[in-house]
Amino acid sequence: MATSEPSAVAAGQHTVGREVVVEVKALQKYFGRNHVLKGVDLQVHKGEVIVLIGPSGSGKSTFLRCLNFLEDPTTGEISIGGVRVVCGSHGGQFKKDVHQIRMKCGMVFQEFNLFPHKDATENVTEGPMLVKGEKKSDAVEKAHELLTKVGLADRMDFFPSQLSGGQKQRVAIARAMAMDPVLMLFDEPTSALDPELIGEVLKVMKDLAAQGMTMIVVSHEMGFSRDVADRVVYMDDGYFIEQGPPSEVFFHPQDDRTRRFLRHILPEKEPQHAKELGIVEVGQELPDPDAAPLQGPAGAALNEDNLADTAIPEIPLSGGPSGELPLPPGNEEL
Ligand SMILES: Nc1ncnc2c1ncn2[C@@H]1O[C@H](COP(=O)(O)OP(=O)(O)OP(=O)(O)O)[C@@H](O)[C@H]1O
Numbered sequence: 129m130a131t132s133e134p135s136a137v138a139a140g141q142h143t144v145g146r147e148v149v150v151e152v153k154a155l156q157k158y159f160g161r162n163h164v165l166k167g168v169d170l171q172v173h174k175g176e177v178i179v180l181i182g183p184s185g186s187g188k189s190t191f192l193r194c195l196n197f198l199e200d201p202t203t204g205e206i207s208i209g210g211v212r213v214v215c216g217s218h219g220g221q222f223k224k225d226v227h228q229i230r231m232k233c234g235m236v237f238q239e240f241n242l243f244p245h246k247d248a249t250e251n252v253t254e255g256p257m258l259v260k261g262e263k264k265s266d267a268v269e270k271a272h273e274l275l276t277k278v279g280l281a282d283r284m285d286f287f288p289s290q291l292s293g294g295q296k297q298r299v300a301i302a303r304a305m306a307m308d309p310v311l312m313l314f315d316e317p318t319s320a321l322d323p324e325l326i327g328e329v330l331k332v333m334k335d336l337a338a339q340g341m342t343m344i345v346v347s348h349e350m351g352f353s354r355d356v357a358d359r360v361v362y363m364d365d366g367y368f369i370e371q372g373p374p375s376e377v378f379f380h381p382q383d384d385r386t387r388r389f390l391r392h393i394l395p396e397k398e399p400q401h402a403k404e405l406g407i408v409e410v411g412q413e414l415p416d417p418d419a420a421p422l423q424g425p426a427g428a429a430l431n432e433d434n435l436a437d438t439a440i441p442e443i444p445l446s447g448g449p450s451g452e453l454p455l456p457p458g459n460e461e462l
């Protein structure tokens with residue numbers, strides 16, 4: 129895979145490598161006549177954490193699902209970990225390449241999708257044994273390591289029904305990691321969780337990011353994005369509208385649609401952050417010009433100029449699970 133300079137906008141906590149792990153070009157997806165992805169491009173470097181935000185129905189899940197071919201993209205090009213696929217092709221080589229790409233992606237869904245009749249260890253060993261042909265003893269050893277890493281050393285033989293939502297999601301993360309992915313995809317991994325369980329899952333994701341995992345995360349956990357994302361991408365109506373480090377996208381959004389979305393979402397998701405920006409309620413015309421900037425001199429607070437357009441339509445956030453597969457994450461070969 130060609131290398132290129134690290135993204136100039138990468139500003140997160142991580143070392144972002146020169147290697148390009150993901151290259152998406154002009155990706156389009158139709159469901160029948162519904163044009164859902166309208167030509168999106170994205171380049172992700174090794175170790176980079178991308179957070180994708182946007183209103184319900186804008187195509188975030190479809191984008192993730194196209195990346196690992198859980199959905200068939202209509203046209204465009206996807207390269208992951210050195211394997212390049214021209215979407216819409218057919219034939220043996222195409223199928224082989226798609227399989228390779230699936231093997232390189234771990235995916236974590238909102239609804240966990242664990243095997244209910246297998247315990248935590250078996251959930252984690254299933255993929256490596258069946259798909260990669262790993263020996264049981266090796267797979268179990270790796271599963272135990274991963275489950276320990278996600279804080280479940282004392283739950284290795286528990287079944288999903290005996291685990292909390294946060295624990296189930298951590299098993300799902302361990303399971304995805306067991307396939308040694310070069311890229312982790314997270315589709316609203318905390319939105320089905322009780323609020324008190326969200327932190328434990330975000331912490332595991334933060335740890336993964338700190339260890340250099342390349343990640344694309346659909347999430348409206350703004351605190352997480354602010355702390356962990358190298359780049360936030362705002363998606364609307366099948367397009368990537370704007371992107372940049374969280375300090376730019378959250379504090380200096382350039383596009384009206386991003387501004388409207390943030391004014392909608394911040395009071396709900398990050399009341400303290402919103403308050404500091406002078407936004408207390410959705411639609412409120414109250415940006416406080418004296419509000420202390422959160423980012424120091426480089427990042428002035430949102431103000432009347434950049435938030436002038438505040439006639440906000442109701443922008444629905446996720447309305448719940450968006451068609452997760454009954455099959456395990458990123459691996460319908462199982
Ligand atoms: N399997 C499918 N078949 C037909 N249409 C689909 C399918 N999956 C998604 N869509 C359509 O694609 C559009 C984008 O859906 P998608 O789930 O990607 O949005 P999203 O941004 O993830 O929304 P949310 O925040 O609610 O999860 C919607 O119009 C949806 O109805």
Ligand SMILES: [Mg+2]
Binds near residue numbers: 190446
């Ligand atoms: Mg979705």
